[in-house]
Amino acid sequence: FVIRRKYSSYNLPPGSLGFPLIGQSISLLRALHSNTDYQWYQDRIKKYGPVFKMSLFGSPTVLMAGPAANHFVFSNQDLIFTQTKAINTILGRSILTLSGEELKRVRSALQGYLRLEMVTKYMRKMDEEVRMHIDLNWVGHKTVKAAPLAKRLTFDIICSVIFGQGIGPIREALATDFETLVQALLSLPVNIPFTKFNKGLRASRRIRKVLREIAREREAALQQGHSSSADDFFTYMLVLRSEGTHSLTVEDIVDNAIVILTAGYGTTAVLITFLLRYLANDPDILGKITEEQEEIARRKGPNEPLTWNDVSRMKYTWKVALETLRTVPPIFGSFRTAVKDIEYHGYHIPKGWQVFTAQSITHLDGNFFSDPVKFDPTRFDNQTSLPPYCFVPFGGGPRMCPGNEFARTETLVTMHYLVRQFRWKLCCEEEGYRKDPVPIPVLGLPIELETRSPPEYAHA
Numbered sequence: 001f002v003i004r005r006k007y008s009s010y011n012l013p014p015g016s017l018g019f020p021l022i023g024q025s026i027s028l029l030r031a032l033h034s035n036t037d038y039q040w041y042q043d044r045i046k047k048y049g050p051v052f053k054m055s056l057f058g059s060p061t062v063l064m065a066g067p068a069a070n071h072f073v074f075s076n077q078d079l080i081f082t083q084t085k086a087i088n089t090i091l092g093r094s095i096l097t098l099s100g101e102e103l104k105r106v107r108s109a110l111q112g113y114l115r116l117e118m119v120t121k122y123m124r125k126m127d128e129e130v131r132m133h134i135d136l137n138w139v140g141h142k143t144v145k146a147a148p149l150a151k152r153l154t155f156d157i158i159c160s161v162i163f164g165q166g167i168g169p170i171r172e173a174l175a176t177d178f179e180t181l182v183q184a185l186l187s188l189p190v191n192i193p194f195t196k197f198n199k200g201l202r203a204s205r206r207i208r209k210v211l212r213e214i215a216r217e218r219e220a221a222l223q224q225g226h227s228s229s230a231d232d233f234f235t236y237m238l239v240l241r242s243e244g245t246h247s248l249t250v251e252d253i254v255d256n257a258i259v260i261l262t263a264g265y266g267t268t269a270v271l272i273t274f275l276l277r278y279l280a281n282d283p284d285i286l287g288k289i290t291e292e293q294e295e296i297a298r299r300k301g302p303n304e305p306l307t308w309n310d311v312s313r314m315k316y317t318w319k320v321a322l323e324t325l326r327t328v329p330p331i332f333g334s335f336r337t338a339v340k341d342i343e344y345h346g347y348h349i350p351k352g353w354q355v356f357t358a359q360s361i362t363h364l365d366g367n368f369f370s371d372p373v374k375f376d377p378t379r380f381d382n383q384t385s386l387p388p389y390c391f392v393p394f395g396g397g398p399r400m401c402p403g404n405e406f407a408r409t410e411t412l413v414t415m416h417y418l419v420r421q422f423r424w425k426l427c428c429e430e431e432g433y434r435k436d437p438v439p440i441p442v443l444g445l446p447i448e449l450e451t452r453s454p455p456e457y458a459h460a
């Protein structure tokens with residue numbers, strides 16, 4: 001009633017804001033958990049149309065469906081990243097919380113660090129981490145749980161590339177603390193002992209302490225003219241600062257490193273996990289991927305690391321990955337907050353309200369993807385034929401994921417070594433998955449491993 005009076009001159013979208021504070025949050029979280037979120041959106045779209053209001057996570061929210069809505073949410077300048085108190089407090093002064101000119105500068109620096117040419121520079125480290133991970137965690141095991149292993153692998157890769165932290169006790173401690181930190185990002189910001197938020201806050205302090213030390217070491221090395229390599233994130237950012245590109249303090253650089261890691265490892269792990277899940281049930285597609293990977297391996301000497309050229313030949317494998325991203329997008333949707341009153345399709349969206357788009361709405365729409373529930377990588381044979389903004393696993397517009405090339409490369413390198421070395425079967429054919437909020441198989445995807453014989457290569 002209060003809202004209706006306050007906005008009596010507005011043409012608000014249809015829908016219901018539900019109970020104060022709670023609104024539809026619990027209902028959507030339940031749908032995500034039971035993996036019925038697509039139906040949840042469809043039921044409401046049928047009732048109200050493609051633009052409707054509700055209340056999510058304590059704020060009035062407008063859900064918008066369709067490619068035009070995706071474009072609007074990703075590109076409208078009056079919409080900013082939604083900043084929850086937990087994210088602000090735990091992640092500090094990072095790209096997620098900056099605005100205006102400082103945001104542009106930091107975004108451009110991060111994008112520069114993660115761009116294709118840089119990824120080609122740290123490919124060797126990725127290759128090394130993947131092989132080491134497989135040797136330590138897969139070789140010699142009859143069964144493994146793929147989901148936690150994929151997460152650990154993607155964590156180790158980013159840690160090694162970005163912080164220069166190889167295997168050892170520091171990386172172990174960081175891995176545990178990052179898990180706690182990620183869990184806290186969507187928690188209620190209640191800072192009393194033993195809450196998720198409090199644990200996350202304490203983990204973020206420990207992470208900062210370690211990273212600050214590494215950053216200071218890099219700073220000292222630079223000042224003494226020792227460091228010529230810019231492939232670690234701290235050195236890269238410190239060099240940019242000395243050139244006047246941005247004015248971030250060491251503390252701010254550390255916060256941004258935490259964001260890159262947080263945004264980068266769980267997401268790519270979902271892609272690798274679900275690729276393994278699909279391939280277990282599709283010998284034809286697995287056969288084609290293996291053929292592509294064997295062909296690449298034949299051109300190389302034994303133990304020779306993969307290069308960017310090799311990765312760019314993995315075209316079929318990447319199409320299978322894209323189809324995995326279409327059917328199981330790691331990020332379920334994007335939230336933004338209106339910084340002033342805006343209008344969309346004749347409806348008013350008041351300042352301070354959230355807008356929300358969900359990726360599955362277009363990814364599973366038969367108008368854009370025929371027979372959308374079918375797993376069919378050939379849809380990506382001609383990617384330019386897809387209408388814009390209907391396939392958005394990495395978002396779009398000025399805040400599109402800057403880590404997409406990084407994710408692509410590490411996924412392909414991982415698949416190269418796994419498909420050549422193993423065959424696998426799902427231990428539990430019926431295992432479902434939930435979105436928590438990233439998709440995760442309920443049992444962690446236990447798989448039975450068989451080493452391919454004869455193994456055509458060995459790495460010591």
Ligand code: HEM
Nearest residue numbers: 263264267268271330331334393394395399401403406407
């Ligand atoms: C398959 C893997 C990945 C997926 C599906 C993914 C998806 C996304 C999406 C959808 C967004 C935009 C969210 C929005 O607009 O609301 C985003 C942002 C971001 N991603 Fe990724 N991502 C992946 C991997 C990575 C990796 C590997 C990194 C870094 C190494 C990374 C770093 C980031 C950062 C820093 C942002 C925030 C950008 C900004 O604030 O402007 N992501 N990602």
